[in-house]
Amino acid sequence: MRRCLALLLSFICLPAVAAQLTLDLGDGARHWQTEALLAHPQAQDISIAQDVTYKRPMRYRAVPVSALLQGVNEGEHLQAVALDGFAAEMPAGPLLQAGPARAWLAIEDPAHPWPALGKGKPSAGPFYLVWTEPQASGIRPEQWPFQVASIRRLATVAERFPALLPAAGLAEDDPVRLGFALFQQNCLACHRLNGAGDAQLGPDLNVPHNPTEYFQPGYLRRFIRDPQSLRHWPQAKMPGFGEQVLSDAELDAVIAYLGHMAARRP
Template sequence: MLMRCLCLIALCLALPLHAADLSIDAGRGAHIWTTSELLARPDARVVTIPIDVAFHRTMQYRAVPLRALLPGLEPGDHLQFVAADGFSVDIAGDAILNQAGAIAWLAVEDPQQPWPALPGNKGGAGPFYVVWTHPAAAHISSEQWPYQLVLIRRTQHAATRFPATAPTASVPADSPIRQGYAVFQRTCFACHTLNGEGDARMGPDLNIPYSPTEYLRADLLRAFIRDPQSLRRWPEAKMSGFPTQESLSDADLNALLAYLRYMAQHKVAH
């Protein structure tokens, strides 16, 4: 019996620790990719990311061009990226199809060469992680680098799926409120719901029962969004903030606050 247990332990240690499957559905039916299949693709290559969003340093990955895994993707399409920890973010097909220089890659963790742990005791980023080369060319925000991926699928625009999060039709197209709604979708909707609607389950609702604009002064709310630890030090906090103009410009932050103030007057009871 002891010898059998030792053999089982040795076998478990020899097996890959992070081999996994990723489901991708770009509108033509789901395709399940395994770690080994992705690593063996002829278009897989080593990419260098000078300022990695998750690791905050230069990283190298074995990765596949994300566009190559999304046959039929067209401008105007929207894709939902779902992570194992409840993080969910939509990325416009236009960004992935961008021809100005930004390239989205699906980084694949090799079980034989696992990635290091994420800083801040956040676990691992693998087995699948969307990384970008030259992200500024498509105005890619830090929330559009989802890791621990389990699912990528084509979806409808957020305003169609979650109408209670959208400004009413009377709000002009060029209003800061509409700009703020776009910023909200790009930066906040990945972790939070609003008016009880949304896919993410990492953070609290940002309108029910109260909007943060109703209980925080504007200067404190700005500081919190830039650096959550500046307002409340909590080592286990998951929100990393948006400290730089590249991650969230002052203009976008102003628009976001305009949207949140507007939605505070448009609560929806569920």
């Protein structure tokens, strides 16, 4: 019995283990191990003034994302996929720029693990895409994917998932078009719509029903702003989208897109 207890304690006390990041940029998958990234010639210690995930200042050992994206052009499209199925869709341009907003891949050192994200939860590691001076380029919270497992070069969302497209006859300045762009940035990382999308974290937002069909308008706005204020669920994962992330006009556009798509089911 004592031997079994000692064995159990040895497993509990094991430090965080090294991990592997997969880069699939169209020329064959490449794999980076934790140790290699920590020793990368461009790795350095960086400070994040206000970390989106930890909600406080943080310091990381990190590599510029641009150093890992050889062969990727500014006009191309990338997707960062997390261990839990979160799939952040991101244009390559901001990830490649040297500043003022700059993207970094933070690497969790197994010898010095990061804090847990909450009671009973893991950390943001093993890899976390963070930004210095994010406000300079309007970087949104969904562009900070954590627990990243892979980064892929793909066609744009509109090319891959035509079922997400609004009606072709809409005017260029129609709010629905803005809502579609904002949906890609803020919602598609967790949700699918019409069965289209790569995320596996949240429910489909149009099949079998659209939120605009079962939420009163005021409550839908409130739910997007602060989900826990409408229905408290300790296991809920959806973040709130405050005015600093989505202005009132932008929130109106997202809801206009959702309402528009309620009439465009497959």
